[in-house]
Amino acid sequence: MKRIIPLVLLLIFLKPDDIRAQKPSKVRPNVILVMADDLGWGDVGFNGNPQIKTPELDKMAANSLQFTRFYAGAPVCSPTRGSCLTGRNPERYGIFFANVGxxxxxxTTLAEVLKANGYATGHFGKWHLGTLSKTVRDGHRGGKANDEFSPPWENGFETCFSTEQAVPTWDPMKDQMVKTHYWTGPDRFAEDNLEGDDSRIIMDRALPFIGQSVQKKxxxxxxxxxxxxHSPVVAGPNYRAMYPGLDDNHQHYYGCITAMDEQIGRLRRELRKLGVANNTLILFASDNGPAGEGGGIDQHPGKRQQGTAGIFRGRKGSLYEGGIRVPALLEWPGRIKTHRKVSVPVTTSDYFPTILSLLDYSVPGNPRPMDGINVLPLLFTDTAQRPKPIGFKSYKQRAYTDNxxxxxxADDGIHYELYDLLNDPSELQDISEAHPMVLASMKTALDDWLSSCQKSEKGEDY
Incomplete structure (x- = not known):
């Protein structure tokens, strides 16, 4: 009998070359991970925004688990994306900031494990987890002998249509300040169908991959x-026209979100057309809170950063809730029959262990620390409690949250604030003086977790 590893506590890792195929699970759902870039908690209709038109996401939400405490792995882009694929906090694997590392x-990535077990694997859109070329000066970091070369096809993805960094949300390859490409493999990049809405361009590549996979069973x-x-924010004329009476910046920001929303609807319709919707799990989230003024690191209002974190304090770059609490949905028609709000804390690091546990897959080898947990047992009961807190670190900020x-x-642990998120989700009242024992206990746990992360980052896990 195959040894099953308790992923709630620990996953087992080895180098990708040592991943071995395992006996297939009886249920082999398709998995789609959808992520927006800098979308704020309040930038969607299903979280109460009265202006931004997201009818397709709202329809999806009506049939999904809707997370009210879903956390990006970090308050900026690259670290969060790595947590989705590895199940580990960025403090462990060394991608601390955007555009570096x-x-x-x-x-070991989720794509590598699933590929080894018979899945077709594809990445479409923003990569931001390493350079995609050693010969072309691509994006922020590409070029000859680049030591940050780590493209999708070296991390388990067979099919790719991937950029190294952000691009304009309309005509993405035109008039860029920092030139980048949509890479499709080693020394190959796309040169056609690159005009118009960027979300549509991405979906034009993702849907054929899905269709071919279904055809091949x-x-x-x-x-x-x-x-x-994400900036540069540009919406096409038809999407701007959906917001008459608003200023130019709002028309562009709201319009590009509506354009992305349209493509999510297109994706969901295609799954139903192919007859695989019931057996397809879709996770939708954002990589961090909204960019712009109000506590973030990217304060450029001229870049059309009109997003909102709703009732939450802070924005992109901040470890207050507005920088890391993001909109998120889980749709799986074959298993999730009705809409339900989930209040248990969940984070992007949970993707990896949850999906592997669902498929009854593990990666044999020596144990390595895993920050994410299998959250499936927590999603279908109102009394669920997360058994393991979630830690964060970014620049001099650090945070730690439980149920x-x-x-x-904000100063590398010299001073701490304490908040009761159940009664004060906007983090307006620091209660550290009233609850010294809670503060002391959580500080100790955070210090222990950071010490473990530092050992991992130094290579002691490998």
């Missing part, structure tokens, strides 16, 4: 990472 070859993993609504409380420091 790469997935190390010693890390292969389960698939499709990672669709939109650039919207009720959260501690936050």
């Amino acid at each position: 790469h997935i190390k070859p010693q890390e 292969k389960p698939f993993l499709a990672v669709i990472w939109f650039h919207t609504p 009720q409380f959260k501690i936050y420091s």
Whole structure:
């Protein structure tokens, strides 16, 4: 009998070359990970925005688990994306900020495990986890002998249509300040169908991959990472026209989100047309909170950063809730029959262990620390409690949250604030003086977790 590893506590890792195929699970669902870029918690209709038109996401939400406490792995792009694929916090694998670092070859990705077990694997859209060329000066970091080369096809993805960084959300390859490409493999990049809405361009490549996988009767993993609504924010004329009476900046910001929403509807309709919707799990989320003024690191209002974090404090770059609490949905028609709000804390690091546990897959080898957990047992009961807190670190900020409380420091742990997120989700009242024992306990746990992360980042896991 195959040894089953308790993924809630730990996953087992080895180098990708040592991944071995295992006996297929009886249920082999298709998996689609959809991510928006800089979409705020309040930038969607299903979270109460009265202006931004997201009818397709709202329809999806009506049939999904809707997460009210879903956390990006970090308050900026690249670190969060790595957590989705590895199940580990960015402090462990060394991608601390956007536009620096790469997935190390010693890390094991979700795509590598699923590929080894018979899945077709494809990445479409923004990669941002390493350079995609050693010969072309591509994006921020590409070029000759680049030591941050780590493209999707080196990390388990067979099919790719991937950029190294952000691109304009309309006519993405035209008049860029920092030139990049849509790479399709080693030394290959796309040169056709690159005009108009970027979300549509991405979906034009993802849908054929899905259709071919279905035709071949292969389960698939499709990672669709939109650039919207990251700057440069540009919406086409027909999408701007949906917002008459608003200023130019709002028309562009809202319009590009509606354009992305349209493509999510297109995806869901295609799954139904192919007859695979019931057996397809779609996870939708954002990589961090909205960019712009109000506590973030990217304060350029001229870049059309009109997003909102709703009631939450902070924005992109901040470890207050507005920088890391993001809109998120899980749709799986074959298993999820009705809409339900889930209040248990969930994070992007949970993707990897949850999906592997669902498929009864593991990666044999020596144990390595895993930050994510299998959250499936927590999603279908109102009394569920997350058994393991979630830790964060970014620049000098650090934070740690459990089912009720959260501690936050802006100065590398010299001073801490304590918040009761159940009663004060906007983090307006620091209660650290009233609850010194809670603060002390969480500080100790955070310090222990950071110490473990530092050992991992130094290579002690490999």
